[in-house]
Amino acid sequence: MRGPTKTLALGVAALLGVVAVLVGCSGGLGRAPADAPVxxxxxxxxxxxxxxxxxxxxxxxxxxxxxxxxxxxxxxxxxxxxxxxxxxxxxxxxxxxxxxxxxxxxxxxxxxxxxxxxxxxxxxxxxxxxxxxxxxxxxxxTADGVGTALVDALMAKTGGAGEFAIVSCGETAANLNAWIAAEKAYTAKRYPKARVVDTVYAGEDTSAATVLAKQVLVRHPDLAGLIGQCTTAAPGVAQAVRDQQKIGRVYTVGVGTPQTMKPYLLDGSSSMSVLWDxxxxxxxxxxxxxxxxxxxxxxxxxxxxxxxxxxxxxxxxxxxxxxxxxxxxxxxxxxxxx
CATH class of the missing domain: 3.40.50.2300 (Response regulator)
Structure with a gap:
């Protein structure tokens, strides 16, 4: 048995040596090598x-x-x-x-x-x-940070009251849905004279957001405001208000990139964009x-x-x-x- 045992021991030692080399080269499990770019x-x-x-x-x-x-x-x-x-x-x-x-x-x-x-x-x-x-x-x-900032910006224009609607993007987007939930909860608590009357989803499509916003305006003729929940919906809702000649009567805010929103901010079809860097x-x-x-x-x-x-x-x-x-x-x- 001495011969086979010695052979087995040598095999195990060799295998362990290979593993050691591999671990050393990889920098450890799940870790990039120190000399290689991530x-x-x-x-x-x-x-x-x-x-x-x-x-x-x-x-x-x-x-x-x-x-x-x-x-x-x-x-x-x-x-x-x-x-x-x-x-x-x-x-x-x-x-x-x-x-x-x-x-x-x-x-x-x-x-x-x-x-x-x-x-x-x-x-x-x-x-x-x-x-x-x-x-x-x-x-x-945070969801509360985004949601409250959007609602406060809109309520500053509507006098803290009135009906408003939300045009979002993907129905399953976790961040957008968290913001919507925060907006509804904050509105109910802070602005009892205001309420969300509609929420629609346009995907990441500005043209679709504009079309949906116009449909919402028809369904709710007394609408005071719109929230564009994402960076494609924010210009979409502002464009709808511009196209329907409702600037100064229906206010919009949204999550929009600065230069995309600039023309809407300048003409008043959007009151504020809430974003981050x-x-x-x-x-x-x-x-x-x-x-x-x-x-x-x-x-x-x-x-x-x-x-x-x-x-x-x-x-x-x-x-x-x-x-x-x-x-x-x-x-x-x-x-x-x-």
Missing amino acids: KIAFVPKIAGIPYYDAMEAGGQSAAKRLGAEWVTRGPATVDPAAQAAIVRDLIAEHFTVIAVAPNDPVALAPVIADARARGIHVLTTDTDAAGSQREVFVNQA VEALGYLTAWTAEQLARGKPLGRSNDVSLELPTVKYDAATKTVLLGDPLRITQDNVDQYKY
Whole structure:
């Protein structure tokens, strides 16, 4: 038995040596090698709209500073299946980190689980998939922060009363639905003389948002205001008010990118855009991806950059928070170039 035992021992030793080499080369399970750039893939809800273009610019800026690689691949429409297919392709390409803004958190959860099982880090950004195996959510602002800012802006124009409606984008978008819930709850508590009378969904399509807003105006002739719940709906509802010549009689606010909203802010068809620094959100997304890939723990407060010196992290919800929402008006719109 001495011969076979010696052979077995040598085989085990050799196998352990191979494993040690592999672990050393990979930097540890799920950790990028110290001498290799982190490969980050960003998957927005949809490709080619100004909002996600601004996130792309911020992500590229951070990647250049960090020495990482950043690519963006988004679906042509707000289609959960198309988005899931893109994530599957990225898994096959062995990206270090996938950062995704889920169109449908439930539909994307199995794909996220597959990525994690293969040792790929996954974070959500812009909108969450809380029930999934994502490791971190990079949140632009709290739901209450966005919801109350929008309602307060609208009520400032309507005198704290009247009927208003909401034109949103995807019906399954977790962030948009959280904002809507916050708006309805806050309205009921803070403005008892106001009420939400309609909520419709246009996908990420500005033209569809305009058409739906006009239909809402017909259904509710006494409507005092409209909320455009996303960056494609915000200009859509303002365009509807402009087209129907209701500027000064029906007020709109929304979540819109500054330069897209500028003409509507200037002519009064939109009263305010509530947003955040979208390029900073892209920057923070890339920075967080780098921390995951390098195995660096997030602190309660994080010095990300000169512009983001105190970014908070909540360990209980695994959420990085960019900060408070911005209120964009005709007076400050030109401070933002996207």
